[in-house]
Amino acid sequence: xxxxxxxxxxxxxxxxxxxxxxxxxxxxxxxxxxxxxxxxxxxxxxxxxxxxxxxxxxxxxxxxxxxxxxxxxxxxxxxxxxxxxxxxxxxxxxxxxxxxxxxxxxxxxxxxxxxxxxxxxxxxxxxxxxxxxxxxxxxxxxxxxxxxxxxxxxxxxxxxxxxxxxxxxxxxxxxxxxxxxxxxxxxxxxxxxxxxxxxxxxxxxxxxxxxxxxxxxxxxxxxxxxxxxxxxxxxxxxxxxxxxxxxxxxxxxxxxxxxxxxxxxxxxxxxxxxxxxxxxxxxxxxxxxxxxxxxxxxxxxxxxxxxxxxxxxxxxxxxxxxxxxxxxxxxxxxxxxxxxxxxxxxxxxxxxxxxxxxxxxxxxxxxxxxxxxxxxxxxxxxxxxxxxxxxxxxxxxxxxxxxxxxxxxxxxxxxxxxxxxxxxxxxxxxxxxxxxxxxxxxxxxxxxxxxxxxxxxxxxxxxx
Amino acid sequence: xxxxxxxxxxxxxxxxxxxxxxxxxxxxxxxxxxxxxxxxxxxxxxxxxxxxxxxxxxxxxxxxxxxxxxxxxxxxxxxxxxxxxxxxxxxxxxxxxxxxxxxxxxxxxxxxxxxxxxxxxxxxxxxxxxxxxxxxxxxxxxxxxxxxxxxxxxxxxxxxxxxxxxxxxxxxxxxxxxxxxxxxxxxxxxxxxxxxxxxxxxxxxxxxxxxxxxxxxxxxxxxxxxxxxxxxxxxxxxxxxxxxxxxxxxxxxxxxxxxxxxxxxxxxxxxxxxxxxxxxxxxxxxxxxxxxxxxxxxxxxxxxxxxxxxxxxxxxxxxxxxxxxxxxxxxxxxxxxxxxxxxxxxxxxxxxxxxxxxxxxxxxxxxxxxxxxxxxxxxxxxxxxxxxxxxxxxxxxxxxxxxxxxxxxxxxxxxxxxxxxx
Numbered sequence: 001x002x003x004x005x006x007x008x009x010x011x012x013x014x015x016x017x018x019x020x021x022x023x024x025x026x027x028x029x030x031x032x033x034x035x036x037x038x039x040x041x042x043x044x045x046x047x048x049x050x051x052x053x054x055x056x057x058x059x060x061x062x063x064x065x066x067x068x069x070x071x072x073x074x075x076x077x078x079x080x081x082x083x084x085x086x087x088x089x090x091x092x093x094x095x096x097x098x099x100x101x102x103x104x105x106x107x108x109x110x111x112x113x114x115x116x117x118x119x120x121x122x123x124x125x126x127x128x129x130x131x132x133x134x135x136x137x138x139x140x141x142x143x144x145x146x147x148x149x150x151x152x153x154x155x156x157x158x159x160x161x162x163x164x165x166x167x168x169x170x171x172x173x174x175x176x177x178x179x180x181x182x183x184x185x186x187x188x189x190x191x192x193x194x195x196x197x198x199x200x201x202x203x204x205x206x207x208x209x210x211x212x213x214x215x216x217x218x219x220x221x222x223x224x225x226x227x228x229x230x231x232x233x234x235x236x237x238x239x240x241x242x243x244x245x246x247x248x249x250x251x252x253x254x255x256x257x258x259x260x261x262x263x264x265x266x267x268x269x270x271x272x273x274x275x276x277x278x279x280x281x282x283x284x285x286x287x288x289x290x291x292x293x294x295x296x297x298x299x300x301x302x303x304x305x306x307x308x309x310x311x312x313x314x315x316x317x318x319x320x321x322x323x324x325x326x327x328x329x330x331x332x333x334x335x336x337x338x339x340x341x342x343x344x345x346x347x348x349x350x351x352x353x354x355x356x357x358x359x360x361x362x363x364x365x366x367x368x369x370x371x372x373x374x375x376x377x378x379x380x381x382x383x384x385x386x387x388x389x390x391x392x393x394x395x396x397x398x399x400x401x402x403x404x405x406x407x408x409x410x411x412x413x414x415x416x417x418x419x420x421x422x423x424x425x426x427x428x429x430x431x432x433x434x435x436x437x438x439x440x441x442x443x444x445x446x447x448x449x450x451x452x453x454x455x456x457x458x459x460x461x462x463x464x
Numbered sequence: 465x466x467x468x469x470x471x472x473x474x475x476x477x478x479x480x481x482x483x484x485x486x487x488x489x490x491x492x493x494x495x496x497x498x499x500x501x502x503x504x505x506x507x508x509x510x511x512x513x514x515x516x517x518x519x520x521x522x523x524x525x526x527x528x529x530x531x532x533x534x535x536x537x538x539x540x541x542x543x544x545x546x547x548x549x550x551x552x553x554x555x556x557x558x559x560x561x562x563x564x565x566x567x568x569x570x571x572x573x574x575x576x577x578x579x580x581x582x583x584x585x586x587x588x589x590x591x592x593x594x595x596x597x598x599x600x601x602x603x604x605x606x607x608x609x610x611x612x613x614x615x616x617x618x619x620x621x622x623x624x625x626x627x628x629x630x631x632x633x634x635x636x637x638x639x640x641x642x643x644x645x646x647x648x649x650x651x652x653x654x655x656x657x658x659x660x661x662x663x664x665x666x667x668x669x670x671x672x673x674x675x676x677x678x679x680x681x682x683x684x685x686x687x688x689x690x691x692x693x694x695x696x697x698x699x700x701x702x703x704x705x706x707x708x709x710x711x712x713x714x715x716x717x718x719x720x721x722x723x724x725x726x727x728x729x730x731x732x733x734x735x736x737x738x739x740x741x742x743x744x745x746x747x748x749x750x751x752x753x754x755x756x757x758x759x760x761x762x763x764x765x766x767x768x769x770x771x772x773x774x775x776x777x778x779x780x781x782x783x784x785x786x787x788x789x790x791x792x793x794x795x796x797x798x799x800x801x802x803x804x805x806x807x808x809x810x811x812x813x814x815x816x817x818x819x820x821x822x823x824x825x826x827x828x829x830x831x832x833x834x835x836x837x838x839x840x841x842x843x844x845x846x847x848x849x850x851x852x853x854x855x856x857x858x859x860x861x862x863x864x865x866x867x868x869x870x871x872x873x874x875x876x877x878x879x880x881x882x883x884x885x886x
Contacts, residue, residue, distance in 0.1 A: 430594030
């Protein structure tokens, strides 16, 4: 006899486990199926452990610059194994946290590979054999994995994906990073801070290409100042692993091809959705560029089958997946959740300096036909930033000149990933420039720059 | 603190409604989004959702009570953290309506005039709208009171205002104009002792009475009639339906006339207007309200931008809207607005009729039956399928010559129907 549920969630990443918790809270009999680690990539191999690594790199950086704060730190060194060990400990702690949350919410956990045999039936394969589960609704939350270079698949020794880079066999001396999206640039920043000689190759004409062009320009300058080599408009033509490292043929923006040697290479050129071998084809689940197509309530074209997170349309971010998990669970429980607006989903990159943004870039806003008012306030004009010794960066805001709608906000500098949420709340609540101007920002904080940027868009900035 | 659950305004014109059915009982716990009750408004039966979370501690207005004024407390919710039983709240009124008219009883002579109209806008019921929505509405001249919010807790957000038809601006003048007229109070009906039964009016009937009286009293109607040959349109319809059969679409003559009227309105924009006191609204899009007869009266679901829709789209939308209308499930945005109307009584064999304009629109097309008639073609008497169509125009806004132009264009589009599929 198959176990029967109201809802089965396939995949326990930040989308899946959150969907399961919300469904259980709403009284649905819920199960979750996971093939590897509860918490998925995010907790175990993504967002969280990288933040732990980057924190170590940050502290190392401060120790090296202790003199700037009137302090002395002698005999500073970094132990990559210890840094990685700490990161794994953080991941483990959170993984246990999810286990606890599943138990607390009475969600049945099946460890194994799930495969749909019908729209309402899931076969879970594990060491213990095969189990058949049925459910009124099933949510696909299988996520995505790193995209390989077609001519040089990752081997974990010399050619790494994010996953290998998180538990490196040794500290790279000379590192090539292919791709300058959030993942590529975070690892480039980490290893650069840890003392590696880092080269970033980006095909587009600027790094972090989804961000505002001003942010890309600023970040490129800042990273170069830290000693990073950055090649934009460039492509890797070939990549070969050798006993001592990798050899790459890189075509630069002028079309010249040159051979370079590195000890290791991280491939961060995008993701591939995990849609294979879970029975989607037989059910006729519609996809678009490989990702499952859904409506705003996360329904697929097959009744009773839902999909959330990286396996669906972009942006491919953990918080987007979690929010979709809640929407799907509430819709399944018969509620009427509000659809998510992609323009209100913030994005954060934890390189050094940090990058954070929400909404439209200035160029995109103009392309969409908006007449814009742009504010830009530099960290150097902020007391707290100077006191912190972090006077590099800026906060840029883009308003619709006609309505005062905040179309986008773009930040680069210390702690901006913690600041962006202020604009996100305002944007989601549809506040206009007058509301932001009318808000009192505490002194002394970095957040004062958010105020000044808005004031600046309307020619009213004070400290510049 | 117990939370007061108040009679919601489910449509902009709603002043009172019937509490048709409770979907919860005292002691039930509800959370945001749960359906609490079904409420019959002047147009449709709508579901009422909980916004707050808690336990229904008291139901104060019984199921079936009608004439419940918007804002009346209908139930109390005890929040989760609240302690003891709620202070008993005096069951506030189903009052006025109940007192007003007993259901089936010989009326006193004469019948008392209905209670005077409630104020156009319900006092104390704050309009929830985002700052951005308010600003865009102010720029566009859209009245927020006429919109249904889709944001959290029914908040009006940018998308609601942007989706609002420019006509929504007319809710303001229209509403204020309505007020004095509202007591569509017929003079007393004397009782001559003729055996009869008093049938209480439903909300829809009351609205129809009020709006049509308003229209005839305020808008000087002129009527322009043309005879239109249908043979070419019927032939085209046959051919189109043969090719659409595989898609499960079957065009009706009315679907084609909807499109013809919309195209005619775009070609003669002087007839695609609303008269609004000191202003006239000149619409750049033709949204056609289509009269649909339903058991409780009449309702006019809208084909938005019909001039730019294919016949098959119009047909599909119309079937869906008509089905919803019959079930009383139309949403306000599906029947409020429209720039002109069409009413077809051909299927009932009516040869020719004049229709009452649906304010704040300024024209309505009344369609008679298509029938074989003796017809002069090239100076010889022959037989043709002909229908009579009569446009009613609000003469305040539309001159006779412009109305005539619209009728001419409409006639040409129907008689040479390839223009409908071009």
